Amino acid sequence: SQELEQSPQSLIVQEGKNLTINCTSSKTLYGLYWYKQKYGEGLIFLMMLQKGGEEKSHEKITAKLDEKKQQSSLHITASQPSHAGIYLCGAAGGYNKLIFGAGTRLAVHP
Amino acid sequence: GAGVSQTPSNKVTEKGKYVELRCDPISGHTALYWYRQSLGQGPEFLIYFQGTGAADDSGLPNDRFFAVRPEGSVSTLKIQRTERGDSAVYLCASSLTAPVNEQFFGPGTRLTVL
Numbered sequence: 302s303q304e305l306e307q308s309p310q311s312l313i314v315q316e317g318k319n320l321t322i323n324c325t326s327s328k329t330l331y332g333l334y335w336y337k338q339k340y341g342e343g344l345i346f347l348m349m350l351q352k353g354g355e356e357k358s359h360e361k362i363t364a365k366l367d368e369k370k371q372q373s374s375l376h377i378t379a380s381q382p383s384h385a386g387i388y389l390c391g392a393a394g395g396y397n398k399l400i401f402g403a404g405t406r407l408a409v410h411p
Numbered sequence: 412g413a414g415v416s417q418t419p420s421n422k423v424t425e426k427g428k429y430v431e432l433r434c435d436p437i438s439g440h441t442a443l444y445w446y447r448q449s450l451g452q453g454p455e456f457l458i459y460f461q462g463t464g465a466a467d468d469s470g471l472p473n474d475r476f477f478a479v480r481p482e483g484s485v486s487t488l489k490i491q492r493t494e495r496g497d498s499a500v501y502l503c504a505s506s507l508t509a510p511v512n513e514q515f516f517g518p519g520t521r522l523t524v525l
Contacts, residue, residue, distance in 0.1 A: 397459040397461070404453050
């Protein structure tokens with residue numbers, strides 16, 4: 302079965318700093334989803350990547366999919382306290398479900 | 412709001428009791444998913460509905476867990492003879508169709524089994 306490993310598990314940064322979160326799959330990625338979760342809330346969809354080499358950006362968040370390496374990275378530029386939360390990567394685990402990594406917990410200190 | 416809603420938001424029960432968790436998907440979404448998230452982990456797939464039928468229930472941990480979606484909209488996850496290990500956040504998601512595309516998640520139901 303497919304597994305996703307996220308690194309780092311947790312991250313504390315100063316406001317304004319850049320950061321990167323990685324997601325590595327045990328199998329070839331055919332679709333990779335990034336979600337953000339705040340404590341006690343559901344998952345908020347950020348981006349979906351499907352093609353090798355694809356890169357998408359939304360505001361200060363950029364995600365890339367490197368299909369050859371079975372990896373995706375999420376990069377945040379000039380982090381803000383509003384970026385704090387848990388970032389989850391999910392892979393299409395078949396026709397109908399997502400398989401998630403354990404998440405990366407991000408704290409941004411003013 | 413037109414998002415996915417789940418009730419109750421919190422449920423505390425005693426070991427051995429029966430519980431029902433409800434999910435109201437986004438109107439018009441034919442695909443509905445249930446996931447379970449334990450503390451410090453990512454969501455784990457439980458079951459997927461396409462319309463009224465459970466198309467994939469491979470993630471249900473055992474026969475104490477059952478889910479229905481009788482009219483193709485609202486879904487109920489039912490847990491019999493609850494155990495302390497069932498304590499988790501149960502998340503519901505819906506999407507327009509399958510195959511997998513953007514899934515919209517509800518806020519979850521936090522289940523605590525004492």
